[in-house]
Amino acid sequence: MILDIYKDSLEYSAKDWKTLVILGVICLFNFLLLPVFLITGYNYRVIDTAVHGIINGRDPLPDFEDIIGIFVDGVKVVIVQVVYLLVPFIIFMIFVIVAGIVDNVASAGIMIIGALLTFVALIVSCLMSQMGLCHMAYNEGAFSKAFAVSEIKEVIDEIGWFECIITYLGLIIITIVISFVVTALIGLIFTALGISGFALGANAGGIFALGMFINALVSMFIVGPYLSIFNSRSIGLLYTMQI
Template sequence: MDIGDLVSDALKYPLSDWTKILMLGIILVIAGIGNISRSFMADSTLISVLGIIGFIVGLLGYGYFFKIIKSSLAGISELPSFDEFVTMFIDGIKVAVVGFVYSIPAVILILIFAASIIISLISNPSSIPIGALIGAGIGIILAMLYMLIITPIIAVAVANMAYNDSEFSAAFRFSEIFDKIGTIGWGNLILWYMVTIIVYIVIAAVGGIITGLFSLISPVLTVVLMALIVTPYLQMYVARSVALLYSSQDVIYGSQQTGTAHSK
């Protein structure tokens, strides 16, 4: 497997259709409307309502991310259409739940150490013992390390779900997932992960600098442009690269196949 070819394909993939980048961007802007509205609204109830609406719409974003993976696994080199919204929404829920379930250990760690601080405050409201603060810091670091390690495995788990026709349980068939990682190669998985992090940081930084110029007009405009262009591009890149990595033993990168299904 050539990671360079994989990355090259995934970087070019979103650029094949700017309209779809903008369509996904609109979904992501609406998904973040709750946070954006905090900059110019004071009504907490309205902000909460917008946040709920944004969360629901954001699931469509997850659904399209999943649709890219399925489409790429089928050997299709074009961005998938924005249609079948009910299916996209359901798939988005599945992706969100998979991510949450795999993240539970990190959540538990944070809750445990947060609870220790709360208990310390209740017993002594005037100050927080240094031990509780150190413990909380350790908990956050451990949670971050766990997420750093588990993220590439979550990516393969989601791809495994896509490969198995959106079967939710496929994301938790651990022996199947680890067998697939063994086929890909742990070294290749780690290399892909490191390259993806670098690509993500570089593109986000460059996009942030360019869109940051619009902060002279309005800070909100910078946030909107990031969500409208940069973030959807990165999500498309990650989805495409995950699919290519998962099927790296079966596909030729950059192929122009237009099939709609894979054979298992």
């Protein structure tokens, strides 16, 4: 089932290259902060489509017609993520404060325990956050459903904590591998061109610089948006495993 989720999501993310370019253009202006909400909002729409669809179905990619709605969804997504991430942060700060009160020997032990508990809390919070977004989407965007902890826990219990964690680890690995392979491939091509150009008396430095520029463009306008859709689709389909 997990492999089916990956297969579906990899194919789904490549359905419309125009969408990838549009997302890339939006990413280009992320330094203005507001476009960040459009990206998170669009990814939420991908999740929404997935939780109401089926694996290996013919779900379409969301369109950009409702920009205001996408922006609002993005704001809601960021709020949900921040609230859930506050939990491990608060746990860590409690241990930091306690460690600062006791002596040095006890302080080291407290910080080790605090770091371990914070790590566990971070994993649980991230999982609850993502499933919370799926739960909100499944319940027609009801914001309160993103914080219905008992309901979200039941969803994860139904799917299986092990399956959820393994799926997320797989997403991380696939994301890293695709990013590395694309970057390395473009790098190798322009390295070969640069060496060949140098042998022919051309400006090898310019060729290498062009390769770096193209690598950056491909990462921003194709690979980055592709992987964001892939991850969002996978998360949404993971949620459907309990339905």
